[in-house]
Amino acid sequence: MTTRRVADLPKPTEAELAILGVLWDRGSGTVRDVHEALYAHEGGGYTTALKLMQVMHAKGLVERDDSQRAHVFRAVVSKERTQKRFLSDMVDRVFDGSASQLVLHALGSQSASREELKEIRQLLNRLDRESK
Amino acid sequence: MTTRRVADLPKPTEAELAILGVLWDRGSGTVRDVHEALYAHEGGGYTTALKLMQVMHAKGLVERDDSQRAHVFRAVVSKERTQKRFLSDMVDRVFDGSASQLVLHALGSQSASREELKEIRQLLNRLDRESK
DNA sequence: TCCCCTCAACGAATGACTTCGTACAGCATG
DNA sequence: CATGCTGTACGAAGTCATTCGTTGAGGGGA
CATH class of the missing domain: 1.20.5 (Single alpha-helices involved in coiled-coils or other helix-helix interfaces)
Incomplete structure (x- = not known):
């Protein structure tokens, strides 16, 4: 799997959604940014954030600029599109x-x-x- | 864990929600009822439905009348309450x-x-x- | 009585999500 | 150069949801 149409992107999981939230707010961010925004104050490990973001990258949920030593991540899916996605899932299921x-x-x-x-x-x- | 306050009931999973939907519609139902409503036409096994409903019973999501040979299940949580629950979860997270x-x-x-x-x-x- | 059918119980296998430990690379500073 | 800091990569472990195969109980009919 190298590329993937936007429509095919998997629905973000709980933890992934929280990370996307940070990226939507900031526009982009490093693993450290995300870790500090979400995990640091409650004892979550740095590599936990890193791994999640690697998984998200593999799934195509985020893109990554690795021209810097600290890679910079950006959400591929828009907040609005994702909200709509969750919404219609819930309308159907619930x-x-x-x-x-x-x-x-x-x-x-x-x-x-x-x-x-x-x-x-x-x-x-x-x-x-x-x-x- | 023998009893549990209603407020503490876990959020139903995907498959559990589908089963609750059948029970809400029918008022109550046996494993066979649920299996035929949800799983039979797409090749899902009977014991899959059974196991899910056993798990749901262990979690307190459904109650069970075992005075008949084929146990009769009933949802413990109301549809409205569950809808509200999912809704406010989503408002917070998304x-x-x-x-x-x-x-x-x-x-x-x-x-x-x-x-x-x-x-x-x-x-x-x-x-x-x-x-x- | 013996066989068959329906049922509940249980455990195993699988797969997804999450968390974390360890290893290793690059770079700056002494 | 040696040390320490910051970063990525990778794999292992734990949990949970889901699916299914097997077993055994119980009841009805031949």
């Missing part, structure tokens, strides 16, 4: 394929600010118009 | 804790019927009123 059921649960149980509610309402209006 | 970000993604990428949109709007109105 909400019987009904996204609006999920939305109702999410709105009902979690808190949203007034601005967020406004934003949701605007999207709702647009959807309403489009579905005419 | 959407940086923002439920409304998740809602926006879900509304944007998935389809919803007009009735569903209406229902969402009503909930939105109520939330808006309450946040005053």
